[in-house]
Amino acid sequence: MTIMQELRHRKAVLARLVFLGLVAAAALAPLAPRAGESDIVLDNLTFTVGATTYRIPHLELKGASLSAIDLADLFKGDAKAVDGRLARLSAKSLRIPALTSETRAGGVVERSAYRDIDAADVVAGRIAILRAAGAEQTVEKPDGGAQHYLWGASVAKGIDLRQLAYLALATRLDSQEATKPVVDEESVEQLIIEDKAGRMTTTIGRLAVTGVKGRALPFPLPQLRDRLAKFDADKAEADPALLKDVIDAAASFDVASLDIREIAATGKGAPAESPYTVKIGRIAAAGVANGAVGSLALEDLSLVASDGGRLALKRFGLRDARLASLVESPFPQVGHIEAKGLDGDLPDARLGESARMKFSLAGAEADFADFREIAPTKLSGRMDQLAIDLASRGEAPSTAQFLALGYRTLDLSASLAGEWREKTQEAVFAPLRVEGKDMGAATLNVTFGGVSAAVFSPMAIVSRAALLASSLTSAELTLDGGALVERVLALESKTEKKPVDKLRADYAKTAAAAVAVVFGGGEKARKIADAVAAYVMKPKRLHVRLVSEKGVNALDAMARRPGDILESMEVEAVAER
Template sequence: MIFGGALALSAAAPLALLPHATRAADGALGLDNLTFTLGGTIYRIPHLEMKGASLPAQDVLALFTGDTKNIEERLARFTAKSVVIPTLSTERKVGDATERASWRDLVVDGVAGGRIAALRAAGAEQTVERPAGEATRYVWGASQARGVDLRQLVHVANAVRLDPQEALKPMIEEESVDSLAIADKDARMTMKTGRLVMTGVKARALLTPPSQLFERIGRLDPDKTEADPTLLKDLIEALASFDVGAIEARDIVATGKGEPADKPYTISAGRFAASRIAGAGVGDVALDNFSLQSSDGGRIAFTRFGLRDAKLASLLDAPIPQLSHIELKGLDADLPDGRISETSRMKFNITDVEANFADFREIAPTKLSARLDRLAIDLAARGEAPSTAQFLALGYRALDLSAALAGEWREKTQEAVFAPLRVEGRDMGAATLKVTFGNVSGAVFSSMALVSKAAALAASVKSVELTLEGGGLIDRLLALEAKQQKGGVEKARAEYAKGADLAVAAVLGGGDKAKKIADAVSAYIMKPRKLMVRLASEKGINAFDALARKPAELLEGMEVEAAAER
């Protein structure tokens, strides 16, 4: 909630300053000197005016000062045409920090049965102060909310959930803020946003009181997580106590002091959105038109980053959350690379990359697919870097790569199949690999590392098929070799073909199956159109077989196919 709970949270407990009620000639009810505490937060309302109240003055006053035990019941009987609050301030301690906030010109329209039809505020300011003068300041623009259920707000703030199956109930239909500005003195950072919107908020009481969670978060030391080992579990449970239909923020811009200090960094995003937030998970997340301009002159930008079906509860067993989809579109990067030289740059862009994960078993997916469309790397911009020198020598000023991956575990046959694993390079060629593993039990997906590693060692390779297409890279290698040796390309090609024949024989032996592979490889070098090599073993070869036997011995026990397009 941005500010929608401010009035509801006023239905609180212990009286600190003596309040009083007055009735105006037009029947309007005025309440003064309201101070109360809820969930560790102190609320102060110097004055409010209420019209069309359904309860007597003393009963209305009791909403703010009475015992919280029956507050939900009293709110259920509360009806008013309008409530006007010129100022409302709050204060609370979180760890060693003090948070203070002040709302201006709150106007409530249509309270019926403890439910607000509409709520507006002209704006708000909040500060978070820490020892040694550190401070963060928030300035909220005009705010609006509708469909605010005071009873549910108070229930969530006050109660501790006793029933594990307690249902989530509607709390806020929609809430929005026209703008937000943040200035962090300690981090030397400022941020501004355009409109913020949140819709469809449901909630239930937490198992751990919110005030205790805030205190524990305030004391958290990232370098000593063992000091509160259950905090992550409790935070995830708290998140699971809220459902939100959608959250959206637009026109986000942050600037700050980097290194060097006189060159600030800038981060911007056109839109951030999240929807179907439930059960400590998020159905969809999108970040559009993102850009980072760093202090060292680097820049990285993308048109879209997205996630789908992210489950934060999986963080209890794995280092990253479980999700079904991730994508990145229109990435463009230009970064300095001082390790090479002052002028060296890392320039690259990606047209599209995405990955899909399905049918999770414990912490890992049993089905996945991924693709990378056009990773373009500017080799010339890096200068004389060792990693790019060979490609530059071959005449590549840039690399343009695409890739694809698909895999599936088949429980019925206890097989894991990866098909295809494909990499394609512009003016290079393409390589496609298909691999089938046998004896793959469900234990390989265990969250226990010892169990999953043992299961992986028990698996065996049943078949491997490699296909090479095109010969752009081979042709350039041969041209470079010919240039260095001051000979002809065809002579270099023949020598490479002969060398490949000898290399295969040295590794795989001189048997008929090894010779079939060697002949195919040599023929592909002579005419690099298409090469296919397939190795298969009905029994399979596991890690222990690979360690105990020589490659030539393993090959003799396998089916071998090898052919080159001539």
């Protein structure tokens, strides 16, 4: 995120420099010995705007439509007056071979140098094309930290100076103000960032952005920059509204598409001789408008840590994400999120020097729809083949039992779906399914009744009360396969030196007795107990279904015994024999 912020910041600075060059040329035009009626040539310009001093050794402006006096007053007055002058501004070309600037504010010193700035076909305040051969920038902070930026060649097309001036001078009063075009497209061939304090170097192969639109910020931009400069992550409570205001600022700009390729960061780790590296093949975004992101994709991520840990991700993506929900809602509003091709190999010092945490994930995705207040009313998700290498964990207690059962890898998949039905006031979760390779699968379907819209209230006391008022009306559990049961019995047989058939009968009897004790030993409890015992004897498929016409709510669960609740329900329990 920081890299993208810097790129957007640099684009705005470059556009402002064009403005300042025009202002300086107009103000000093009477002194230029080579100036003609529509051509202006100036040498050795120095001028200060606010906390920034600019130096331009040479400037050429050809075919200017405004007089020297009009150009001198180009940015005087309010946003409306400036817009009127820019609407009359046209020129064939602007050329600045070199430009430097220095800004001193709040103890921060920023120095920049641009090379070969060329603008062509300025018509009614709109630049058809703007090129720069490159730029270099250093930022020195009071704490001794310093950053160095090296920008490659850049090209921008369709720059609307009128809208840029408006964004710089105005403050938004109308919350419904529409965004207007700022830049049609822009590309930067390379960016190198060196952070001396963090001992990190970041490179970007290429950046391209299209369809940039903007509207005035709801607060002065310098004010926001000062707050960001003073922000301390360890003292975030000093400016609790900063994150919200940053999101508001981001929501003031639309971007049709953003494409960043070949990102690599290298830094000094601990120990220093073991650097860490982060690489991203591509970051792409599209449909960024009104504080929402239509789509975002991150591809070919790899991380090599200083301690030898490795992490790789083929793709991460999301769609229809609303930025404001990050601070306004306990459930971020995202339509779709996915991750594919995750592989990890990390050291685990807690278990010893040789212990590793190796895992992989074929894919995971989730969809959320029909948001109401704070949460979606419809969702679905799945996780495919989360594989954990148990052997690499060493003698970890959490994996010892699985290793004893013969599992070298724990391979799990899962899926879920849920929906709130407003018409019937029901919340249905079906199915919730977990499947383990060489283990079996469990599927759970649950329905809650009396679920009102109040459960989505942003007021916690209201939503909690609504949840307590809802009731469980049905629950259905199905177990398919019994590979795990068979392995447990085989291990127990080997350990206890008892026949498997004898152990199976003992386990079936014990399981039936446990169910009967938990649920009170009534007729319906015995029905479930018999089905469980039959499943242990022949672990192929177990199906248990509970239905309550009136429903069971939280008060019932606290006030009544489990056996009494079970006996008041319709019960179905069957084991495939």
